[in-house]
Amino acid sequence: MNNPLVVVAGGSSAAGIAVAQALLAAGMRVLTVGSDAGRIRAAAELAGGAVPLACDLADPAAVAELAAGIRRDFGPVDGLIHLVGGWRGGGGLAGQSDADWDFLHTSVLATLRNTSREFYPDLAASPVGRLAIVSSTSVTAPTPGNANYAAIKAAAETWVQAVAAGFAEDGKADGDKPAEGGAAAVVLVVKALLDDSMRARSPERTFPGFTDVSVLGKAVAGLFGTPAAGLNGARIIL
Ligand SMILES: NC(=O)c1ccc[n+]([C@@H]2O[C@H](COP(=O)([O-])OP(=O)(O)OC[C@H]3O[C@@H](n4cnc5c(N)ncnc54)[C@H](OP(=O)(O)O)[C@@H]3O)[C@@H](O)[C@H]2O)c1
Numbered sequence: 001m002n003n004p005l006v007v008v009a010g011g012s013s014a015a016g017i018a019v020a021q022a023l024l025a026a027g028m029r030v031l032t033v034g035s036d037a038g039r040i041r042a043a044a045e046l047a048g049g050a051v052p053l054a055c056d057l058a059d060p061a062a063v064a065e066l067a068a069g070i071r072r073d074f075g076p077v078d079g080l081i082h083l084v085g086g087w088r089g090g091g092g093l094a095g096q097s098d099a100d101w102d103f104l105h106t107s108v109l110a111t112l113r114n115t116s117r118e119f120y121p122d123l124a125a126s127p128v129g130r131l132a133i134v135s136s137t138s139v140t141a142p143t144p145g146n147a148n149y150a151a152i153k154a155a156a157e158t159w160v161q162a163v164a165a166g167f168a169e170d171g172k173a174d175g176d177k178p179a180e181g182g183a184a185a186v187v188l189v190v191k192a193l194l195d196d197s198m199r200a201r202s203p204e205r206t207f208p209g210f211t212d213v214s215v216l217g218k219a220v221a222g223l224f225g226t227p228a229a230g231l232n233g234a235r236i237i238l
Pocket of ligand 1: 009010011012013014015016033034035036040055056057058082083085086087133134137190191192193194
């Protein structure tokens, strides 16, 4: 069997680079996807061995084309790590604009729905199928100023729980799978992510409660070595 093939959806950021690096270090094949060809190429180079692919993940037809190309050129996908994010907020409840809601809905939720629907069959059939998103502590402690953001992230978490329920059902139906095998969908939770460029920009600042992107990367890579039974549907605070 080939090493697991993992798609990083929204891989151009520091988090995407760190996740791709950790997956590559764990021996996986990594396809990293961003909407901008130049930025995703640069990120793949920094990760050292990921294959860059450009796609607007908010466009269902483009995602279907992407998935068909991946299956043709690389084979079925074993992992989908969804990192497309973005933040809009502030201004109290009155400041939660429809424009911000639409942006977050497209960026966070539509890209998750598009990619997970497209890759679900591959993940469900894989002996190590893993889907993960990175959610926010604001989901369980929302404020008026981040109501749009927290509500969209909550919707993304609920979507992942639906995927997990599907994996659990499919796992039961497949008696041939090894006891430790099967697919798992998980929510990783952070307050905020931290990377070296942030430290360099604000050398005096401390970042209490932030999660370094290298910690996120290790957590993501570790999902593939953790049995699905204890993982599927988990909400893991990093
Ligand atoms: N950063 C934080 O402090 C924080 C806190 C809590 C949770 N999170 C979550 O952690 C994850 C990673 O965070 P992040 O800050 O690295 O996310 P991000 O920078 O907002 O998004 C990751 C990448 O997604 C790409 N992207 C955006 N729209 C896309 C589209 N339509 N199609 C394809 N790619 C697209 C962007 O690159 P291109 O523009 O080049 O495509 C971007 O670099 C996100 O889910 C975020 O919500 C982050």
